[in-house]
Amino acid sequence: MSVEFDQIAFGPAYRKVADAIGERILTRALREGERLPAETELARQFGVHRSTVREALRELQSRGLLERRAGSKLMSVSRPPRAHIAAGISHALLLHDVTVRDVWQALTILEPPIARAAARARTAEDLAALEAATAAFGAGMADPKEAVRHTSAVFRCIAGATHNTVLGLAQEPLLQLLEPSLRVIIDRVQQARSRIGTAHAHLSEALRAGNEVQAMRWMERHIADFSRGYELAGIDMALRLSL
């Protein structure tokens, strides 16, 4: 007789509590927005002390599975916000000695097809959002900080127009990582602003027309321009990114 044993649940109690709650969230037994019982109540249910529960909650919180909604003490279930997990990815990449070139190469690969998909799938709302973002870039060009923010925003709009969450999420950490260096470029390279503006305009137009090839081409050019920008700004692309 061969008996199959389940893997023994190792590890400290706070981990088991976190796993138990986390599993309920991932299987949607607990739905988004639903509020968890109070800590004391959880402690009672799990048969552990409140401190133990709290450690578990901290873990789930930092995974973005729980959040505290404004004006409520009780934790509620949440889907991890994009920016939140993107930040985690960015940090991980930083520590893995990622270079500017690595990130740029990833953009090279990712963005043109995203633009193409966006040209295919964009709705009228996507278009409006994109045009608002490009307009904001034109208006806020003076302040480098704003210019960078709006450049990222345009990327986000385009990725959003694909209606594919995976693509949006894949892009996000790259933007986060590049923003600082992008700012340096915009600061140092005079023609950067106008070239970015031109690219935005053509991308916008291509998406409006639903012209996939055009969208892809302009995005390729846009990303390639970044490489020129790094050169002109005197940034070594082999340099490790840092905070």
Next chain:
Amino acid sequence: MSVEFDQIAFGPAYRKVADAIGERILTRALREGERLPAETELARQFGVHRSTVREALRELQSRGLLERRAGSKLMSVSRPPRAHIAAGISHALLLHDVTVRDVWQALTILEPPIARAAARARTAEDLAALEAATAAFGAGMADPKEAVRHTSAVFRCIAGATHNTVLGLAQEPLLQLLEPSLRVIIDRVQQARSRIGTAHAHLSEALRAGNEVQAMRWMERHIADFSRGYELAGIDMALRLSL
């Protein structure tokens, strides 16, 4: 006189402690492998209670910034392991109602250029690893579970051959998400195994020859085949992924 005020640090103490330690890690003031002081000592240094420190540690631990190395009680600084953050991303995508098609589309975009880059940048070791992985797939074909594992492994080898951490990390969650459904395909579709094997062989060959176009073409075909596989296995690609 205009005085600039720093933003007031809001939030509970455990967050501030976590931020303080996390910042040291991200700026590399604490280097990888370095061991943190004991909890009591940290509590003394920060002037808070040990429970508070522990909550902060749980958070950093779940971000992958700290880990407990085998046989050591003290926490040590770590760079978040790829699989760890990929799991976080997978969970997030799950909760964001990602469909099989979304993930597949991302693969469609990502993998062919990865294969191309790999053909360009692969070293002899990469090649050896890849060939070992394809061989393992051939050997373990019988067990569907193993077959899936090795299929992913081949993808990982190829991404590894690009020597671009960003690409490897971008790919990882996609593999994690697709593995279950891939297994269904291999289970149900007879010719799946051999077609995957063929693709592996050609990819391997292309990488050996440094033939970028060939690598890309075969990867395109490989990924496109997945779509066929879903169809043949009767899996609706518009279906939400779930655990």
Next chain:
DNA sequence: GATTCTATGATTGTCGGACAATCCGGCAAC
């Protein structure tokens, strides 16, 4: 009756302390 104030209770954030289990390092015994 509607509104404002207040008391009350629930809940979190933080603290103090405690103790068993485990692990490290050193030291003695073999």
Next chain:
DNA sequence: GTTGCCGGATTGTCCGACAATCATAGAATC
């Protein structure tokens, strides 16, 4: 040199406590 044992350090968990915050219900006021 290896083995076994002991003391100290460290974690995991518990108990209990209390201030601050917030919601709610109920009382007081207009």
